Amino acid sequence: MTRKQRRTVFILTGMTVIAFAAFLVLSALQDSIVFFYSPSDVETKNIEAGRRVRIGGLVGQGTVAKGAGTQINFDISDGGSTIQVSYNGLLPDLFREGQGVIAEGRLESPRKFIADTILAKHDENYMPPEVADSLKKQGVWRGEGDQAKSVKPRSGPAL
Amino acid sequence: MIVEIGHFALILAFAVALAQMGSAAWAAYQSDDAALSIAPSAAMAQFGLLIIAFSALVWAYVASDFSVANVWQNSHSAKPLIYKISGAWGNHEGSMLLWVLILALFGAAVAAFGENLPARLKTNALGVQGCIGAAFLAFVIFTSNPFARLDPAPFEGQGLNPILQDPALAIHPPLLYAGYVGFSMAFSFAIAALLEGRISAAWARWVRPWTLVAWMFLTLGIAMGSWWAYYELGWGGWWFWDPVENASFMPWLAGTALLHSAVVMEKRDALKVWTVLLAIITFALSLMGTFLVRSGVLTSVHAFAVDPERGIFILAIIAFFAGGGFALFAWRAPLLRQGGIFAPISREASLVLNNLLLSTACAAVFIGTLYPLALEALTGAKISVGAPYFNAVFVPLMIPLLVAVPFGPFLAWKRGDILGVAQRLVFAAGLSILAAIVAFAITQRGPALAPLGIGLGTWLIIGALSELASRVKLFQAPLAENWRRLCSLPRSSFGTTIAHLGVGVAVLGIVSTTAWRSEHIMVMKPGEPVDFAGYTLTFKGITKREGANYVEDVGEFVATQNGREITSLLPSKRQYTAPPTVTTEAAIHPSLAGDFYVVLGEANAGGGVVARLYFHPLIRLIWIGACIMFLGGALSLSDRRLRIGAPARRRASPKLASQSP
Numbered sequence: 001m002t003r004k005q006r007r008t009v010f011i012l013t014g015m016t017v018i019a020f021a022a023f024l025v026l027s028a029l030q031d032s033i034v035f036f037y038s039p040s041d042v043e044t045k046n047i048e049a050g051r052r053v054r055i056g057g058l059v060g061q062g063t064v065a066k067g068a069g070t071q072i073n074f075d076i077s078d079g080g081s082t083i084q085v086s087y088n089g090l091l092p093d094l095f096r097e098g099q100g101v102i103a104e105g106r107l108e109s110p111r112k113f114i115a116d117t118i119l120a121k122h123d124e125n126y127m128p129p130e131v132a133d134s135l136k137k138q139g140v141w142r143g144e145g146d147q148a149k150s151v152k153p154r155s156g157p158a159l
Numbered sequence: 160m161i162v163e164i165g166h167f168a169l170i171l172a173f174a175v176a177l178a179q180m181g182s183a184a185w186a187a188y189q190s191d192d193a194a195l196s197i198a199p200s201a202a203m204a205q206f207g208l209l210i211i212a213f214s215a216l217v218w219a220y221v222a223s224d225f226s227v228a229n230v231w232q233n234s235h236s237a238k239p240l241i242y243k244i245s246g247a248w249g250n251h252e253g254s255m256l257l258w259v260l261i262l263a264l265f266g267a268a269v270a271a272f273g274e275n276l277p278a279r280l281k282t283n284a285l286g287v288q289g290c291i292g293a294a295f296l297a298f299v300i301f302t303s304n305p306f307a308r309l310d311p312a313p314f315e316g317q318g319l320n321p322i323l324q325d326p327a328l329a330i331h332p333p334l335l336y337a338g339y340v341g342f343s344m345a346f347s348f349a350i351a352a353l354l355e356g357r358i359s360a361a362w363a364r365w366v367r368p369w370t371l372v373a374w375m376f377l378t379l380g381i382a383m384g385s386w387w388a389y390y391e392l393g394w395g396g397w398w399f400w401d402p403v404e405n406a407s408f409m410p411w412l413a414g415t416a417l418l419h420s421a422v423v424m425e426k427r428d429a430l431k432v433w434t435v436l437l438a439i440i441t442f443a444l445s446l447m448g449t450f451l452v453r454s455g456v457l458t459s460v461h462a463f464a465v466d467p468e469r470g471i472f473i474l475a476i477i478a479f480f481a482g483g484g485f486a487l488f489a490w491r492a493p494l495l496r497q498g499g500i501f502a503p504i505s506r507e508a509s510l511v512l513n514n515l516l517l518s519t520a521c522a523a524v525f526i527g528t529l530y531p532l533a534l535e536a537l538t539g540a541k542i543s544v545g546a547p548y549f550n551a552v553f554v555p556l557m558i559p560l561l562v563a564v565p566f567g568p569f570l571a572w573k574r575g576d577i578l579g580v581a582q583r584l585v586f587a588a589g590l591s592i593l594a595a596i597v598a599f600a601i602t603q604r605g606p607a608l609a610p611l612g613i614g615l616g617t618w619l620i621i622g623a624l625s626e627l628a629s630r631v632k633l634f635q636a637p638l639a640e641n642w643r644r645l646c647s648l649p650r651s652s653f654g655t656t657i658a659h660l661g662v663g664v665a666v667l668g669i670v671s672t673t674a675w676r677s678e679h680i681m682v683m684k685p686g687e688p689v690d691f692a693g694y695t696l697t698f699k700g701i702t703k704r705e706g707a708n709y710v711e712d713v714g715e716f717v718a719t720q721n722g723r724e725i726t727s728l729l730p731s732k733r734q735y736t737a738p739p740t741v742t743t744e745a746a747i748h749p750s751l752a753g754d755f756y757v758v759l760g761e762a763n764a765g766g767g768v769v770a771r772l773y774f775h776p777l778i779r780l781i782w783i784g785a786c787i788m789f790l791g792g793a794l795s796l797s798d799r800r801l802r803i804g805a806p807a808r809r810r811a812s813p814k815l816a817s818q819s820p
Contacts, residue, residue, distance in 0.1 A: 001502065009503040014515055021519040024552045025526055032547035033530075035540060054543060066761070070680050070769050089680050090393075090760040090771050093732075093741040133541075 034104065039081035042110055049107045055083060055115075056102040064097055076103060076113075087115040094120040162227055165215020166306035169256070172208035172263070173300055175201050176293035179266075183286025187279070187354065195278050198285040199270035205292060206267035209260045213247075216256060216305050220247045226312030229253060229305045235318035235737040237708045245329030246319045251453065251469075252305035254332055258449070259295045261333070261340045265369070266292065269344070276365065283351030284344075291343055294476045302469050318737030321709065327387040335380030335407055339445040341373020342414055346442035346484065349435045353487050356494040363425035363434065368796055370421060370438075374414045375792035381407050382785030393743040393758045395678065395773040397781060400549040405528045406448035412521035413441040416514045423510050427572060429501065432492050433514070439488060443481035444521075450477055451528075502574040509567040509575075516560040523552045561615055561666065564659055565622025568652075569629070587625045591618035605674040612670030619663025627656045654795025658788045665784025671777040672753075680760075683716075684767035692774035694718045694725065694755060701768065709735040711744070714759040714768060718748065730759040730770075754778050 001009075036054040037047060047053060060075035060082060067073075073086045074097075085103050095101060095118060105115035179201035186194035216229070220243045225231040233250040234243055242249075248257040266288040273281045299305070322328075348366050352358040384407070389397040398404065417437045423430045450473045501507040527544045534540055565587060569580040595614030602610070628634075630652065631644040679691055683698040690696075699715040711733040718725045728746035735742065748755040753776035760769030 003500055006500050006503060010508075010511065013503075013512070017515050017519055021523055021552070021556060024555055025523050028527075028548045028551040029530065029544075032551060033542045033544050035542050037541075066764060069682055069763075070760075090743075090758060090769060093743050 036102075038078045039076060039083045040078055042083060042107065043081045047107060047110075049109060052104070052106060054102050054104045055085070055113055056100070057083075059095070059097050059099055059101050061097050076101065083113050084111060085113045085115050087118055089116070089118075092118055092120040096120075161215050162219050162224065162306055162308070165212045165219075166304075168208040168211040168215070169296070169306065170300060172205050172212065172259075173293060173296040175205045175208060176289045176296055179205060179289030180286050180293055183282045183289065186282050187286070192278075195282045198282050198289065199273075201289065202263070202266040202270040202285050205289070206260075206263040209256075209263045212306075213256055213260045216253060217244055217247045220244060223316065224312075225314070225316050226308050226310070227305075228307045228309045231309055231313050231316045233319050234316040235708065236315060237737065238319060238324070239707050241326070241329060242319060242324045246323075248332050249319055249323045249328070252299070252303045254336070255295070255299050255303050255453075256305050257333060258336050258340060259292060259299060261336050262288070262292050262295065262343060265341060265344050277361075279355060280348070280351050280362070283354050284347040287347035287350045288343065291347070291480065294479065298469075298472050298476065302472050316737070318708070318735070320738070321733065321735040321740050321742045322391055325387060325391055327383050328391075331380060331383045331387060334376050334383055338373050338375075338377025338380050338414075339407075339410060339448060341369060341376060342410060342417075342438075342442045342445045344369035344373070345417060345438035346480075349438035350484060350487060352435060352495075353491040356491055358431050358435065358495050360425050360428050363421045366438065367418070367421045367425060370414060370418050370441075371792050371796050374411070374418055375789050375796070377407065377411050377414060378785055378792070379789050381411060382782050386782050389778075390745055390747055393745045395676075395745075395756055395758070395771070395775070397672070397775075397778060400527075400546045402528050403452050405524050405549075406451040409521050409524055409528070410441055410444040410448055412517050412524065413437060413444050416517040416521070417441050419510045419513050419517075423507050427501070427507055429497075429507060430511070430514075431495050432497065435492065435495070436488055437514070437518070439481070439484040440518075443477065443484065444525075446473075446477045446480060450474060501572075504570065504577050505575045506567065506570045506572045509563065509570050512563055513560065513567065516556055520553055520556040520560075523556065524549065527552065558615070561619060561662070564619055564662065565626065568623075568626045568655055568659075583629055584622060584625060587618060587621035590621050591615070602675055609670055609674030612674065613667060616663045616667035616670060619666060620660050623656045623659040623663065627653070649798055651795045651798035654791045654793075654798065656791070657794060658791025661784045661787030661789075661791055663784070664780050664787055668777050668780025668782075668784060672775045672781070675776050677772075677774040679772045681770060681772070682763045682765065682767045683770045684765070689772075691772050692755070694720050694774075696728075696757075696772065698768065698770070699727075701762075704731070706733070708737065709733045712759075714757075714770070716746070716757055716770070718755060726755075728755070728757045730757045732759055749779060751779070752776065 034052050034054055035047075036056060037045065039055065039057050041047075042055065055076055057076040057078040060077050063073075063075040065073045071086060071088050072091065073084065075082050076085055077083075085105075087103065087105075099120060102119040103113060103115035104117040104119070105113060108114050179198050182194050182197035182201065185191060186198070218224075219227045219230050220234055221240070223230065223234060223236045223243070225234075229250065229252050233253075234246045238246065246253075248254045266285060269276075269281065269285055269288065345366050348362060348369075352362055381404075384404070385397050388399070389395075417434065420430050420434045420437055424434045450470060453469060453473055527548050530544055531542050534542055565584055566577070566580055569575075569583060570577075591614040594617035595610045598610040598613035627648075630648060631641045633641055636644075677692045681689065683689060683696075685698055685700050688695050688697045695718070697717045697719070699717060701712050701714050704711050704713050711731040713729050713731040716728040716730070718728060726748045728748055730746035731744045733742045733744060734740075743758060746757045746759075753774055756773040756775060758771040758773075760771060762768055
């Protein structure tokens, strides 16, 4: 094999692998990314039912209802709109009424959401950035959630 | 007083780092040989000063000096001593101090053990190290000072986030940082070589052990993090493709590629330009890892406390080092003499394939991790890219790589004989097919491809062993001859075998736990037995218990198998006092066959509790595999040929053993 042929073999192999990877990346990005919406977005944007999405907002006060089984229902609201979420499983430790939360799952109807994953953060005062943004948009943001830089007590305002 | 000494040492270390950088630049620019000796001394001094600074911080934690803002924010007098100590790096400021300390340790190691390096290369590399050190010390001093005082001093601290109060997490950051920062050596040497416009096989001989050290620690650090997430977060998973996990995984992938390409460069004087580029990429990814974790630009289950302003500082550091590195590469790389070209079937070519697949996989992870960021910046849409993306992209790229792994070590340099190698791997192939069939026969459910995954893991293990067997001529020569050959094998070839075997073990664990995991969420009432994954589980009730700095509700579950009591599992919900936090502690009954894993939920209206039960078959193999990989690296490192220094030196000194942090 001449030097040139060898080089061609390497270049072709490289191109094949890269093309294969590019195909995988593009098709996976089409199928498996999950969009984040606030309850108001869900109301205005007409999201197709059955698609996997994330919904974020505050857990409505007094809305958490536990059934006799493992089923839990609660509302997520961003001040503008509210969505009813039902979830089957164990809630994260920091899940609490009035706290920011992200639910991942499928919309059954524009008002009802079936979650299979609930994310609440490790840190008491941490607000998921998506939730903070959508709350700001709705004008119900009540202050800085992250306490990383400033020295202030952790038991500050719940938001 | 001690805190002020630490603070002073920290600032002095910054000045010394500047001197280290400046003297190296002066020596290079003026060709002043007298200035060559400054950088090594500065590197040692910088390390010494940072030890003082770090010890001062640890002292402040141990003594619970709440007049130090950092201690007040992250510690509490009632915390157990070990977590007081580990609390020193369980937060942003302290962990950045640890970062620069480890960086200085590597710099000092070059200064101390690099006596037989070409003086110019050594000085240039130390200059680059000094530059990185100065940048990060400036970051620590100006944005994240751990020694800032509070006046008046509070009486009590706020406590460390309870999920960080854990032995695995006490050693996870040091290991991970040793890995991240270790790659700075490869980077510094790459930049030094580019500045000189000259690179030789001796360069690779130098860079390889350092890369290996960094790789070993990163492997262990990632495994430790995964293990912690598994038992502490209580979600039953071991890897979440979370941005912060990816941040450590990308340098690992690039570093693994670098490790292999450096072999080609050392042995065959080829792939020089690529190796240098890979060294720059690997460290750039390590810096990006620091940035992703420390800036909080990405939503992450790990994001504890984050600050965008610091992120901009780190972003500027990345832009400087990665951008500068790539620019220098584009400018100077054409000066590096290319090595010879080799046959498409050869050891070199197999390592090229390894590099190709690893770096493509790394790029795919990179895209998935940063795509949400790019999309939000461009269109404002908020998305998350999760496990489905990474599984769909990463797994198909890894499979051909793993299939090819056993072939590599069998192939000869320059020109290999693929048919000959295939013949020698027939036994391994047969055994792997058998393993796949057995796996298919004994499992009733799970994805159809999973038994092939078991076959793949077996293929890696037996393939690695076959190579060893063929080197010692097992079954082809008398036993005495086998033994003689085994004893005369270089340790680095044992290292390769064992590391590849470790990959196989981890693959077995990953495949079986992913494919055949059982999970069940249910309400359990006291006294009612429940059948799950071959066990019978009975909930006994909940009792209250008091720990050092928490109170907990402990649920008691008794697991029996065939009427015999196996264990009693005690998952709990803990209420920590400082900071007031609830955590869930899973109860795990480990066994070789798999882990029985119980998480306690909340009390249910009907008098029972909600419980989540898992059975994770063979999950321990994932971490055992990682430890085996570490061991393989360590064996390879102990090879005398790899001991730092020119090949002519034969003094058996325990240099590398003493340098590991």
